[in-house]
Amino acid sequence: MRGPGLFCCCLTALLLLGGADDVNEAEEITTRDRTHIDSTLKLTEDSPKDDYAGALQRLRKIYHNAIRPLELSYKYNELRQHEITAYQGRTLADSAADGEITSKPMVLFLGPWSVGKSTMVNYLLGLDDTPYQLYTGAEPTTSEFTVLMHGPKMKTIEGIVMAADSSRSFSPLEKFGQNFLEKLIGIEIPHKLLERVTFVDTPGIIENRKQQERGYPFNEVCQWFIDRADLIFVVFDPTKLDVGQELEMLFRQLKGRESQIRIILNKADSLATQELMRVYGALFWSLAPLINVTEPPRVYVSSFWEDDYHPDTHKELFLKEEISLLEDLKQVIENRLENKIAFIRQHAIRVRIHALLVDRYLHTYKDKMTFFSDGELVFKDIIEDPDKYFIFKSILAKTNVSKFDLPNKEAYKDFFGVNPITSFKLLSQQCSYMGGCLLDKIEKAITHELPDLLGSIGLGKKPGALNCDVTGCGEAPKNRYRKH
Structure with a gap:
């Protein structure tokens, strides 16, 4: 939006409409007809039944099974960046997240x-x-x-x-x-x-x-x-x-x-x-x-x-x-459900990046620690100059992460100020025989489950039906807020 060129056509449209040059005082104020509001928004029709109940239930399940565990394990909410809910204990946080997922x-x-x-x-x-x-x-x-x-x-x-x-x-x-x-x-x-x-x-x-x-x-x-x-x-x-x-x-x-x-x-x-x-x-x-x-x-x-x-x-x-x-x-x-799925997927991407960064900080800390090292001084050096240890660059080099999605480096000074690095486990240790690995689960949600769910809605298919070939697993959902 530079210079008058981008809006001159709009101004011309106002001129072409003609009409009186001056606004006369109204002789009598009347109430405006509101039928166009009801007809455009279809308010005269019965409230549409939620055909997406199954998809909404699945979205909630994906969040709790694949995203929430990693969010809790690495205390993502305390990073204070785009959190879904403030962490106030497992039960309340889950309930608040459900409220946001199902909100209008x-x-x-x-x-x-x-x-x-x-x-x-x-x-x-x-x-x-x-x-x-x-x-x-x-x-x-x-x-x-x-x-x-x-x-x-x-x-x-x-x-x-x-x-x-x-x-x-x-x-x-x-x-x-x-x-x-x-x-x-x-x-x-x-x-x-x-x-x-x-x-x-x-x-x-x-x-x-x-x-x-x-x-x-x-x-x-x-x-x-x-x-x-x-x-x-x-x-x-x-x-x-x-x-x-x-x-x-x-x-x-x-x-x-x-x-x-x-x-x-x-x-x-x-x-x-x-x-x-x-x-x-x-x-x-x-x-x-x-x-x-x-x-x-x-x-x-x-x-x-x-x-x-x-x-x-x-x-x-x-x-x-x-x-x-x-x-x-x-x-x-x-498009309320499509927008909600896209929002949850964006949130999952941020949680995954945060977990990868905490894991990289922890790896670096363990590598630099020796029997005679002062753990506090070692980690202070890492947190003050993460670029010296290639913390962020290593994430970009080894994972499918955009540099534009990386959090601010300064945010981790505050984060580790209240969360000691020793309180976290490596991602490789966040696995179980029955439940699998937390990182694998959130990556599956980002690259397969959420895009499939979004694609099934866009194609008018029954929510929950999976077809990775059709929906293009791993692709970021397009912004559907605008009319094209």
Whole structure:
């Protein structure tokens, strides 16, 4: 996304649509027709029966049999990188992992304050004029992380209760402290859309507010939700296009998740055509330094609230943009299982790499130890300069590992600071006559079982049926978040 060339065609499209140059005041505000939401998302149909129950059960089995044992043995969670759950004992951790594996797709709303995030949630769910309408206003209003979930009846759940219920997959949020849990709230609503997806509304970014003023690590909490989101809506409005420090930090956190990001220019019907063109261009220029990718994220231009569009504006354009956004949301819902399998496979790859690195550190330590050596000094030398002992290079040379998947070397200083190297066993010792070797099991899951499961779904076959020749065992599953 460099220069005006990449968005000039979009600006031209706005010109060709014609329409009035000025926006006249509305004579009467009417409520917008919502039938396109129900029809696009197929909410009028009965909730689809989960034809993937067998595949979901098998995914859970693969995780517990092939991935979880190595994860526990080498304390992967304490590396604090992309963990599925915080390790809190075998039973609770397994339960939380099950909750995340079976959880619905998550849609995350991010952006500056008062750009219409909460109003957009109200509109999509039809919460306006109901007891559970999210509070909105011109001033900063949302100070909580609000999770909207399906439930048999409308009720509010406190954050401390959500964190205590491991089946909801939110128990790892306890690590951010009680101050954060007081800013976390859940709302259960018997809504058709929430049967298939979970919405998360976040506090708006205020550039002059420091993290310590919030009382909890705001960026770390955002990262936790970003790592688990299937679709990320970053919302702007025509009056808040400036990029400050907090917004820059947010886009750094979104790095690598460009395929899930959708940029929304909200409140578009408040502008005349010429103004809208200028604002659209200004938004691209503001975001260009932050999203340095060949194909920029999709930008939707519309107004997401219950009131009808202002008269004499580009209603047809805004409606088409809204339907396109809903189509993206529908695709995420339909591909929920494929996305979950791909996520678990990525997690398995990271666990395997971590185990190989710990094994290499342990091998090096044993090789350098002699009868007269000081074990603490020997390992300190290894951990301070792993390149001298070819720790990471040996992993790349002997295994099918990408250098882009390797963790940060500094992370292992902290990891071994709380986990003595002598507390681990070599991978060659992690084998049993009946159960086989832990490394072999996770490699089989990565190269055969998970790709086969993913392929069987894509081919419309009965979940669980294996055909390595057809699915291409060992190939990384393609990103299915985007429409091609």
